[in-house]
Amino acid sequence: MSRIDKASYTGQPWRIHEFTDDFRIEDAWAFRTPGAGPHDFPAILAAMREAGGLAQQSWLARALFATRWKLGALLGWDKPSTGVGARVTSLRDRLPEDLRDAPRGLDTAAMPLKGVYELDTECARELGNKTVHTVMHLGWARGAESDYELRMTVLVNTNGTFGKLYMAAIAPFRYLVIYPALTRQWERAWRDRNASATG
Template identity: 70%
Template sequence: MRLPKSTYTSLPWRVHELTSDFSVEDVWSFRTPGAGPDDFPTMLAALQAEGGMARQPPLVKFLFAIRWKLGALLGWDKPSAGVGARVASLRDRLPGDLRDAPRGPDNENMPLKAVYELDMEAVRELANKTVHTLMHLGWVQGANGDYELRMTVLVKPNGRFGWLYMAAIAPFRYLIVYPALTRQWEGAWRHRDHAEAEYEEGKSR
């Protein structure tokens, strides 16, 4: 479910102190029935076990295949346009306590790379020729008392071209990608198993 941006900006996330030059693009919630305040690692483990794009429906895979093909043809995703090249990593801005915190594991199924991970929030990032994007995952108590996962997308478009690109893909995000992501992520919670132990082993510092 899409939420107002204020549901992100009004909470005291650590990431706020690092992202004054980013804009809040989307805030989305994912239902996790029965979840408690200590279940954020369990949810992250469930997402990791779910397999990313490999388990998305065919239409979503098709859209991303087109995007990657265009990126290859137009040079959008070259290493020179990524994190550590065109833009500095958000990790370069971290204060000492966040720099020393676990990042969370990376793998080939997740193009967004880990920045940091805390008990109630985690951040990942991706950059290319169009935009520098952050995905913030937060663990929040919902109206019914259960905790739920909230995803906020923050962006720093690369000039006018980046803003045009974000506007062009917005209908696809809202009508196809986010609904599919909701089904996948909420399903990951429902079908969670003992993935948390494996996830904890994969954390890096």
């Protein structure tokens, strides 16, 4: 995984740009998927799902998430009244007409971000609570070398000063624990998928 310039996201012809003008780019990363071709985005999504979610992360990542959910429960950050469809409108309600019938992607109890849409080269998932309305966008693009790569962009619309302070407070945990853990899981999922395909 490597952190990439935000232009690597804004410069792509992805549909997400059409309805997220009020969100700002928080993070943009690229993940290594050696040997990938232009039509392998569904394959990497399937490999990532098969690799499992939070339950397969490191103990430290699991502990951080557990602490966050505990705090959210105690302080009321994650009440239904603060989430998508209540405090914030779902991106599903902003979709252009031609995207409204697109698949949303698989939602599970283990995945707190819910599907907005899933296409052949990109997908988006969202989460809303008292702190932010956030979107995780995954896109498929040609890398610096010839192979295609997975790119993840995190978009946020913070809930006032409190939301901005919250995002600043969790930044070290994202960079030092969460993103490295995601990298190991997702890049291993691609390697395992390739090994199975060639074995």
